Amino acid sequence: xxxxxxxxxxxxxxxxxxxxxxxxxxxxxALRQEFHDxxxxxxxxxxxxxxxxxxxxxxxxxxxxxxxxxxxxxxxCNRLRAAFLDLERACRAxxxxxxxxxxxxxxxxxxxxxxxxxxxxxxxxxDLLGILRSVAPALSDQGLRQLLELADAPEPxxxxxxxxxxxxxxxxxxxxxxxxxxxxxxxxxxxWVSLVQYRLGGVxxxxxxxxxPYHRALAARFKAMAGMDIAQKxxxxxxxxAESADPEAPTPRAIIRVLPTIHGERVDVHLEGPPKPILDxxxxxxxxxxxxxxxxxxxxxxxxxxxxxxxxxxxxxxxLAAAASLAKKGRGAFALLSHHHYEAPGVSVSTAxxxxxxxxxxxxxxxxxxxxxxVIGELNDAEVMRAALxxxxxxxxxxxTLSCDGASAALRRLFDMxxxxxxxxxxxxxxxxxxxxxxLCACHRMDDAKPGELELLGGQPAGGKLGRPVxxxxxxxxxxxxxxxxxxLLTVGPALKSLLKPxxxxxxxxxxxxxxxxxxxxxxLARLVLEGLTSPAEARRWGLGA
Numbered sequence: 001x002x003x004x005x006x007x008x009x010x011x012x013x014x015x016x017x018x019x020x021x022x023x024x025x026x027x028x029x030a031l032r033q034e035f036h037d038x039x040x041x042x043x044x045x046x047x048x049x050x051x052x053x054x055x056x057x058x059x060x061x062x063x064x065x066x067x068x069x070x071x072x073x074x075x076x077c078n079r080l081r082a083a084f085l086d087l088e089r090a091c092r093a094x095x096x097x098x099x100x101x102x103x104x105x106x107x108x109x110x111x112x113x114x115x116x117x118x119x120x121x122x123x124x125x126x127d128l129l130g131i132l133r134s135v136a137p138a139l140s141d142q143g144l145r146q147l148l149e150l151a152d153a154p155e156p157x158x159x160x161x162x163x164x165x166x167x168x169x170x171x172x173x174x175x176x177x178x179x180x181x182x183x184x185x186x187x188x189x190x191x192w193v194s195l196v197q198y199r200l201g202g203v204x205x206x207x208x209x210x211x212x213p214y215h216r217a218l219a220a221r222f223k224a225m226a227g228m229d230i231a232q233k234x235x236x237x238x239x240x241x242a243e244s245a246d247p248e249a250p251t252p253r254a255i256i257r258v259l260p261t262i263h264g265e266r267v268d269v270h271l272e273g274p275p276k277p278i279l280d281x282x283x284x285x286x287x288x289x290x291x292x293x294x295x296x297x298x299x300x301x302x303x304x305x306x307x308x309x310x311x312x313x314x315x316x317x318x319x320l321a322a323a324a325s326l327a328k329k330g331r332g333a334f335a336l337l338s339h340h341h342y343e344a345p346g347v348s349v350s351t352a353x354x355x356x357x358x359x360x361x362x363x364x365x366x367x368x369x370x371x372x373x374x375v376i377g378e379l380n381d382a383e384v385m386r387a388a389l390x391x392x393x394x395x396x397x398x399x400x401t402l403s404c405d406g407a408s409a410a411l412r413r414l415f416d417m418x419x420x421x422x423x424x425x426x427x428x429x430x431x432x433x434x435x436x437x438x439x440l441c442a443c444h445r446m447d448d449a450k451p452g453e454l455e456l457l458g459g460q461p462a463g464g465k466l467g468r469p470v471x472x473x474x475x476x477x478x479x480x481x482x483x484x485x486x487x488x489l490l491t492v493g494p495a496l497k498s499l500l501k502p503x504x505x506x507x508x509x510x511x512x513x514x515x516x517x518x519x520x521x522x523x524x525l526a527r528l529v530l531e532g533l534t535s536p537a538e539a540r541r542w543g544l545g546a
Contacts (some may be wrong), residue, residue, distance in 0.1 A: 026046070031455035057086075068135030168222045169214075178252040178271055181482065185271070185310060187222075188217050189264035199475075201438035201483050202312065205476050210266065219258065219265045226256040234260055281321050284314070285485035287524075293517060294540070295487055297430050298322055304392035304427050306379065308402045314485055318432065319375045319399040320344040326373050328486045334366050347375070354378045365462045367391050373444055376400040381404035382417040389419065392427040406521060407431040407490035407513065408506040421501040425492075428500070433488035435521060437534045437542045438480035443472040446532070453536050456545050484533045486524040486542065 039060060121375060133519070148347045155504040173196065177185050182198035194215030196208040210218070225229050226239030237258045253272040258265050297305055305322075307315040320335065320342050327333040328345025335349045335361065352359035353378065367387060379385045392398045402410050414424055446465035448458075452465065469479020492500070493516030499508055510520060527537040536544070 003191075017428060023324075053290060074310055076299055076374060099201070117277065117317075168223065168307060170218060174252050174254060174269065177269075180476070185267075185269040186209075187215065187218065187267040187269075189219075189261060189262060189266065192244065194218075194264075200476070200478065201480055202436065203438070203480075205474070205478055212366045219267050222256050222267050223258060226254075228256075228258065230492070233265060235280070238443065281318075281325055284318050286435065286487055286489075287519070287527075288518075290487055290489045290519065293491060294322075294430075294432070297491065298326060300397060302392055302397060302427075302431055303397040303429035304388055304398045304400070304431050306400060306402050306410050306431045307434060308404050308407060309436075310403065311407060313434040313436045315401040315426060315434050316377065316435070319401065320347065322399060323347045323373050323375050331372035331397075332369075333373040333375070334369070334371045335376035335377070336362055336366060336374070351414060355381060360438070363387060367396075370394070371396050373397045374399070378403075385414070385417055386419060386423075389427040390425050391482065392429075393423065405433075407433045407488050407518070410507050411490075411500070411509055412506060415502045424501045425497055428492050430492060431490045433490070433521060435542045436483045436487045436540045437486060437525065437528065439482040439484040439533055441472065441475035441479055441481040442477065443470045444468060444479060445470050450536075457529055457536070458523075459530050461530045462532065467535055469538075478537070479535075482530055486521060486528060488521045488524065489519045490517065493517070 008132055034253075114281070146470060147412050164236040173185055177198050180198060180200065182200050184199035185536065186199065186204055188195045188197070188199045189212060192212065194210045195206060195214060196210065197204040198207050199205075212436075220230050223237065225241045227238075228239045241254045241256065255272065257268045257270075257271040259268070260266075279300075281295065282291065297303075307319055309315050314339070319468070320515040321344075323333040324344040324347055327344075333344075333346065333347040335347050337349060337351050338354045338359075340349060340351050350362050352362050363376070363384065374388075374391060374396050376384065376388055376398065377389055377400070379402050385400075386396045388400055402413060404410050404413055409431070414428075415421075444467045446463065447468050448464070449461070450467050469480045471477035475481040490513040493513075495512040495515045496509065510518075514520065521543055522545070526536075527541055528534045529536050529539045
């Protein structure tokens with residue numbers, strides 16, 4: 001006997017039905033306005049659109065509800081049956097409205113009303129067909145499957161359930177993005193629809209399309225959450241969300257930025273989330289060789305270790321992991337950060353905006369304590385870098401970040417700041433470069449190497465094949481899930497120390513660093529590909545072969 005189909009998740013169907021009804025209502029109102037504006041030649045296209053993908057989804061979902069076992073969910077089943085009947089009635093009513101307007105337009109023409117010129121008529125028809133083609137994915141089977149996936153996130157707290165639909169969607173998007181490990185949500189208004197994207201592993205991935213009227217309500221909701229001026233739509237704004245008051249459905253903390261564009265307000269949401277438990281240095285992803293070298297650096301009684309990389313590559317995680325491990329060994333550890341993302345046991349963390357007067361005062365107070373270990377969130381300012389080098393020369397182990405792409409670029413930045421070469425040579429211990437390529441999802445396939453790839457990788461992969469992304473629901477069809485770190489640990493050994501001065505090329509620094517034991521990014525990225533952790537294309541995106 002064939003296996004029985006699994007019972008539908010009624011909670012998910014209910015959530016999807018509510019959201020589908022809200023989106024349908026707003027979309028139909030937008031289309032109705034287009035028809036009122038004179039774009040009446042595409043009524044048949046609209047009719048097919050409303051009778052096609054949307055009706056298909058509603059019928060399938062309604063059938064699932066009807067076939068669901070009654071049991072304890074009898075009341076919910078009855079409510080859902082009524083909801084799907086309402087959706088069908090709404091579709092039929094709107095189709096009748098289209099037919100009535102079409103007949104009225106024809107009557108106007110028969111009565112002698114002037115027609116628009118042919119060019120304008122064709123233009124309107126093209127515009128409306130463009131609208132229908134653009135919004136169709138939002139209500140197609142695939143689009144509504146995305147609604148079902150979104151409904152899998154925890155529901156917003158009690159206070160949000162009775163709020164405007166946009167308020168519920170804003171909360172669901174933040175919860176869903178946090179659950180998937182996204183760092184950002186980008187909501188981009190276009191000519192006819194709004195595109196919702198998540199940033200996963202540094203890449204923006206399309207998630208959902210929404211009608212523009214919904215976008216305007218959603219943008220207003222995010223602005224209200226961040227304490228912005230809702231009425232102001234012509235200037236950029238920025239704000240932060242408050243802590244969630246509902247422990248059962250905690251909305252992630254976020255920085256929200258709004259930018260006016262020609263099609264409306266673009267909304268960017270940077271998810272901060274609750275403070276994360278810090279990792280042990282052994283869990284950062286360093287190779288055994290580099291971990292041994294890094295831990296030897298942490299035994300020094302003084303010196304500066306720079307963690308260099310782009311934003312979001314794990315620099316602060318690594319620094320605080322090192323500071324927490326040293327605090328466990330009895331060393332006094334302090335940290336000065338621009339914002340607090342992590343819980344680092346044993347580390348006294350202070351926060352102040354980078355470049356602010358408050359940061360300067362806190363740094364001065366911390367340096368006066370002669371700390372054993374000091375973490376400085378950002379060393380991009382010349383005066384802060386000078387203070388860090390002086391503290392390192394006087395016996396503190398200082399760790400700080402520098403925004404640049406690699407170890408040699410960090411050395412170049414030091415001399416661009418016109419810092420004394422003697423101070424750099426006397427205080428700098430190492431530069432740890434960070435890159436964070438995406439990790440292949442379990443759905444990946446193994447293929448033969450393409451021409452030139454093995455030469456680029458400098459070795460043979462295990463099993464003779466290389467991993468390629470495929471895509472599945474778990475990875476949102478990207479082929480990647482999570483990240484895998486790559487490090488470039490440059491230590492200031494005898495060969496490099498004599499070259500720490502202006503006028504030396506990056507190539508000379510890198511050659512000297514490799515003679516002191518550094519494995520450059522190219523080798524590390526090649527290793528990740530050969531071990532099947534990432535793909536050749538992703539490694540090239542992070543600099544393999546550059």
